[in-house]
Amino acid sequence: MDKKDIASILKDISVLLDLKGENPFKSKAYVNAARIIETVDIDLEQAVRDGTLDTIKGIGKGLAEKITEIILTGESAYYKELKSSFPEELLQLLDIPGLGPKKVKVLYEQLGIKTIGELEYACQENRLIGLPGFGQKSQTNILQGIEHLKKYRSRFLYPVALENAHLIMEYLRDDPKIGKIEVAGSLRRKMETVKDIDLLVSTKYPEEVSDKIAKFQQVETVIAKGDTKTSITLDSGINADLRVVTAEQFPYALHHFTGSKEHNTAMRARAKKSGYKMNEYGLFKEEKLVPCRDETAIFIELGLDYIPPELRENLGEIEAAEQKNLPVLIEEKDISGIFHVHTTFSDGSNTLEELVKACQQKGWKYIGISDHSKTAAYAGGLSIDQIYAQHESIDRLNSNNKKFQIFKGIESDILTNGDLDYPDNILEKFDFIIASVHSNFRMSKKDMTDRIIKALNNPHTTMLGHPTGRLLLSREAYELDMEEVLETAAAMNVMIEINSHPYRLDLDWREVIKAKDKGIMLSVNPDAHNIEGLDDFRYGVGIARKGWLSRDQILNCMDIQTCTTLLKRRKIQ
Known part of the structure; x- marks a missing residue:
């Protein structure tokens, strides 16, 4: 083991001691020892053999023993013991500029933040502003530091990839040498995360493009x-492949480079069975190209209805297209209002009035306010007095505007024992209640399932929020028997949200298909903490489309009266 590796372990020990809140002189001793080891001009292994390591200035007997162990074994029992005290990912937070051990300790102890993704999500919800040693400026700086780190990830969130794809498309679109340009690949299928960007261009001038x-x-x-x-790498860190084809080849290439591997294999098999040959260059019958002006024509030629890109996963879409049984998928324009919105009453950045105005400007007819409940103290969870004050504000606004409805809601923590966060006489005052897990994610599969099942059986629960607790590229879903959860939700007539925050996109689209088949009503919720966050509903619509949902299966595609009726139906059940 060389000096650099030994010094690295000593520095990590110093950081871990700071995280534990040990005497600062003790942690400083390890930092100093690391510097000495890096610069001292002696053979450390020889010093160990001679027993002279502790004669080096700044290296006492205790440190000498630990360095000796590292040199002889390549490991340190003390280092392992310290590391076991913290989540493995916690030290990665120190890679963010401006975050030292003391601040990481505060984040871990007061907010339970263990990963970079959890930290970014907390910043977006303004949870750092009220912490000791933090503020708006430090929160902004942390977000900028995280953006820098994200350049080196191997996968990217859907909105990040989409934004980069649009930048390229805007750059190319006005070029007269370019005919058509489209996004393809997993990005066009609206997968939650993507590895790279696929773009397709038609032109007569491939070299110039x-x-x-x-x-x-x-x-x-x-x-x-x-x-x-x-193939290029952008300064954001994501790779992009630009494929250049002729105008004649474009429809076939777009189909080929959009579908999943499984979908394309199934389509080629169908084509072959019908006497066609199919690839990215065309659809051929007896070696002659079958002219198709667009993707729809390709599907029709093979006896199929048009299959939307989001469904091309080989999960029954080809059979449904053959039987003319594909759903009419939800579109963004179908959204009539929005639920799961946080205001300045808890950890939101905008007032109730500002959010109502923003929704009206989007043409929506209602908003469902759902600030955090009292247990979420880190997020400004509402006391009972604050609930009364908020309801008074909502009543006043509703009385002044008969064409727009504000629904009174709360995002109630599901406590470890499965209870909701307020007594019944308070819960009954809300129009709707989103029940969500925000803590104790590492419960056993059975205990977590029982916890959520109890909440679903609570007559006050209207819908289940971010059901699996996942944070994409950061935190895995907690262990959960989702089949039992869906069965209970269906039996109790509890809705399930598709949390549209790009870090969540939870319920997973694969589970959305199962929920749909069980007749569960879903709601596309932005989990917005500011006006800009309202637009995240678009990502939830994408997940709803991947989950085969039509507008009649989604709560917030309904008009005010129908929505009110559905919410009341749950309350009187």
Whole structure:
């Protein structure tokens, strides 16, 4: 083991001691020892053999023993013991500029933050502003530091990839040499996370288009460049493949580069069975190209209705298209209002009045306010007095505007024992209650399932919020028997939200399909903490589409009267 590795372990020990709140002189001794080890001009292994390690200035007997153990075994029992006291990912927070051990300790102890993703999510919910040693400026700086780190991830959230794809498309779109340009791949299928960006361009000038994309201002590296494909890395860290085809080839290529591997295999098998040959260059019958002006024509030629990109996963969509049994998928314009919105009463950035105005400007007819409940003290959870004050404000606004409805809600913590966060006489005052897990994620599968099942059986629970607790690219879903949860939700007529926050997208679209089949009503909720967050509903619509949902299966596609009736039906059940 070289000096650099030994010094690294000593520095980590110093950090871990700070995180534990040990005497600062003790942690400083390890930092000093690390510096000495890095710079001392002696053979450390020889010093161990000679027993002279503790004669080095700054290296006492205790430190000498620990360094000796590292040199002889390559490990440190003390280091392992300290590391076992904290989640493995916690030290990664120290990679963020401006975050030292003391601040990480506060984040861990007061907010339970263990990963970079959890920290970013907390910043977006303004949870750091009230912490000792933090403020608006430090929260903003942390978010900027996280953005820098994200450049080196291997996968990217859907909105991040989409934004980068749009930048490229805007750059290319006005070029007269380019005919059509479309997003393809997993991004077009609206997967929650993507590895890279696939773009398809039609042109008569492939070489010139390839040269142009290589000169895009946001390109950091040109990986490969040719007449049919150019691969680049953007300065955001994400890779993009630009495929260049003729106008005639475009429909076939778009279909080929959109579908999942499984969907494309099934489509080729169907084509072959019907006497066709199918690939990215065309659909051929007896070696002759079958002219198709768009993807719809390709599907029709193979005896199928058009299959929307989001469904092309080989999960029964081809059979449904053959039987003319595909659903009419929800569209963004179908959304009539929004639920799960936080205000300045808890951890939101905008007032109730500001959020109502923003919703009206979007053409929506209602909003469901759901600030945090009292147990979520870290998020400004509402006391009973604050609930009364908020309800008075809502009543006043509703009385002054008969064309827009504000529903009174709360995002109630599901406590460890499955209870909700207020007594019955308070819970009954709300129009709706979103029950969510916000703590104790590491319960056993049975205990977590029992916890949520009890909440679903509570007559006050209207819908289950972010059902699996996952944070994409950061925190795995907690262990849960989702089949039992869905069965109970269906039996108790409890709705389930599709949390549209790009870090959650929870319920997972695969489970959305199961919920749909059980007749469960779902709600596309932005979990918004500011006006900008209202627009996250779009990502939830994408997940709803992947889950085969039509507008009649989604609560907030209903008008005010129908919505009111559905919420009351649950309360009187």
